[in-house]
Amino acid sequence: xxxxxxxxxxxxxxxxxxxxxxxxxxxxxxxxxxxGALPQGMNSPQKVNYGxxxxxxxxxxxxxxxxxxxxxxxxxxxxxxxxSGRYERIDLPYxxxxxxxxxxxxxxxxxxxxxxxxxxxxxxxxxxxxxxxxAGDVNTQVGMASHIYLVTESMKDAYFYSADSELLIVPQxxxxxxCTELGIIDLEPKEIAIIPRGLVYRVEVIEGPARGFxxxxxxxxxxxxxxxxxxxxxxxxxxxxxxxxxxxxxxxxPSTLTIKWCGQFHETKIDQSPLDVxxxxxxxxxxxxxxxxxxxxxxxxxxxxxxxxxxxxxAPSSSPGTANIxxxxxxxRWMTMEDTFRPPWYHKNVMSEMMGNIYGQxxxxxxxxxxxxxxxxxxxxxxGPDRDAFENASNADLQPEKLDxxxxxxxxxxxxxxxxxxxxxxxxxxxxxxDCWKSLEKKFDGTPGKK
Numbered sequence: 001x002x003x004x005x006x007x008x009x010x011x012x013x014x015x016x017x018x019x020x021x022x023x024x025x026x027x028x029x030x031x032x033x034x035x036g037a038l039p040q041g042m043n044s045p046q047k048v049n050y051g052x053x054x055x056x057x058x059x060x061x062x063x064x065x066x067x068x069x070x071x072x073x074x075x076x077x078x079x080x081x082x083x084s085g086r087y088e089r090i091d092l093p094y095x096x097x098x099x100x101x102x103x104x105x106x107x108x109x110x111x112x113x114x115x116x117x118x119x120x121x122x123x124x125x126x127x128x129x130x131x132x133x134x135a136g137d138v139n140t141q142v143g144m145a146s147h148i149y150l151v152t153e154s155m156k157d158a159y160f161y162s163a164d165s166e167l168l169i170v171p172q173x174x175x176x177x178x179c180t181e182l183g184i185i186d187l188e189p190k191e192i193a194i195i196p197r198g199l200v201y202r203v204e205v206i207e208g209p210a211r212g213f214x215x216x217x218x219x220x221x222x223x224x225x226x227x228x229x230x231x232x233x234x235x236x237x238x239x240x241x242x243x244x245x246x247x248x249x250x251x252x253x254p255s256t257l258t259i260k261w262c263g264q265f266h267e268t269k270i271d272q273s274p275l276d277v278x279x280x281x282x283x284x285x286x287x288x289x290x291x292x293x294x295x296x297x298x299x300x301x302x303x304x305x306x307x308x309x310x311x312x313x314x315a316p317s318s319s320p321g322t323a324n325i326x327x328x329x330x331x332x333r334w335m336t337m338e339d340t341f342r343p344p345w346y347h348k349n350v351m352s353e354m355m356g357n358i359y360g361q362x363x364x365x366x367x368x369x370x371x372x373x374x375x376x377x378x379x380x381x382x383x384g385p386d387r388d389a390f391e392n393a394s395n396a397d398l399q400p401e402k403l404d405x406x407x408x409x410x411x412x413x414x415x416x417x418x419x420x421x422x423x424x425x426x427x428x429x430x431x432x433x434x435d436c437w438k439s440l441e442k443k444f445d446g447t448p449g450k451k
Contacts, residue, residue: 019177019184021242025224025287031183032075032279033246043073052278053079057181059196059221059284070221072282074181077250083200083257083274087266090258092126096420097164097263098134098143098218105424107133107417110383112433115172115372118209122153125176125203126160126258126265129214132374132427133354133417136324138164138218138263142317143415144325146354147214148374148427151176154204157253159274162260165216167195168313168327170409172358172372174210176203181277182285183244189358190407192312192327193288194222200257200274201286211372213356215411219324222313230297236312240293243285249273291358291407296333302340307410317414326351328410330362336400343393346384352417353377353410360406364389368430369408375433379416386436 022029032038037052039045044054052075059070101107116130128150136143141164151174171189178185178193180201187193189212195201224236251273258267294312299305310328317324335342343364355362355375362369364385369375377383385393423429 020245025238025241030281031246037279070284072284074277075279077276085268095129096131097138100134112375112430114428132423135415145216151210157255168215171212175206225311225314234295249275326412352379358407387439
């Protein structure tokens with residue numbers, strides 16, 4: 001097995017746990033928490049060591065092409081059917097799924113929100129999930145939802161998985177631990193994690209309160225974008241993604257398991273922890289990534305490339321070259337273009353853009369777009385720099401300049417994003433955001449050669 005880096009932390013009960021990671025994206029991993037627990041040379045021996053059960057977790061259809069086929073063989077204390085009973089519907093009122101179109105809520109517009117504030121309520125990963133927008137249809141497994149999470153409390157003997165989606169998690173404040181069936185991921189700001197569809201996990205607070213962003217992907221899973229002429233290097237490199245080593249719980253304690261299925265939430269009672277995978281091998285697993293290792297590329301002579309040059313991950317749609325979701329990162333970088341308007345230019349886009357600020361100042365909106373905040377520019381709605389950004393960029397002395405202390409991102413989708421009632425009525429909407437373009441002046445002068 002691969003060498004791993006270890007981070008020793010202490011759980012609430014005082015017991016020490018080690019979170020270890022294996023490098024690579026889409027690799028075929030193998031890992032065991034007990035020596036000899038992982039069968040060699042076969043997947044399903046007649047008897048597995050330690051009295052374990054063999055079970056396959058499939059993230060794609062059995063017949064998917066081999067380069068897209070994803071599955072993991074798990075060797076666990078109990079098969080998953082022992083972690084499943086009769087289900088009862090429960091309500092998580094702020095977590096919504098597409099299609100979700102609210103009457104008398106207008107999603108057509110340019111919107112921006114201040115950070116959703118923490119409250120006095122005790123909130124777990126489930127009760128603290130607030131949906132801002134939905135797109136597509138969860139039942140046909142197309143589209144996405146964007147959420148804000150506010151977490152103050154660890155899930156206690158409570159577990160969750162989504163049958164609808166994989167979750168891309170972008171922390172902005174605080175630190176969380178994701179105790180999954182396949183291992184432990186510790187997550188902090190400037191990192192992201194992907195939790196696959198169907199994977200059971202529990203979320204604990206390491207340092208709170210915690211706030212961040214979630215992209216819920218209903219469609220094909222996230223993958224690295226094709227680099228084309230860029231070649232083999234830069235952007236996000238596979239070696240910088242980290243998948244956890246095997247870790248398991250053998251605890252006999254009354255627990256609950258909640259499942260998100262077709263936009264509804266169902267709960268079942270079980271008598272033990274379901275995180276009982278002692279060994280596993282395969283390529284369907286959770287992963288984390290440090291955004292500080294993203295190597296941006298750009299123009300070095302003139303003009304500003306399309307923002308797609310900053311794509312970290314993409315989830316393809318049925319239309320080649322058009323994403324169900326792109327995850328795009330705007331981080332520190334040098335600007336060197338000559339005779340060029342350097343901020344993002346004005347445009348209308350077939351894609352719908354939900355943007356979040358992790359820290360610092362975004363160059364196209366120097367005022368009002370604060371860390372923890374969000375903005376939405378829906379499909380085919382014009383947007384771009386505000387007046388101050390336009391004036392500064394149009395008249396700047398174009399020396400090489402480093403954009404520093406900045407990290408923002410975009411959840412971009414081909415489908416229109418519809419506001420939830422929470423986003424429209426309760427979240428701290430900046431009603432005056434549209435006015436940032438109001439003071440743009442007519443500068444037209446028909447004199448030949450006039451700039």
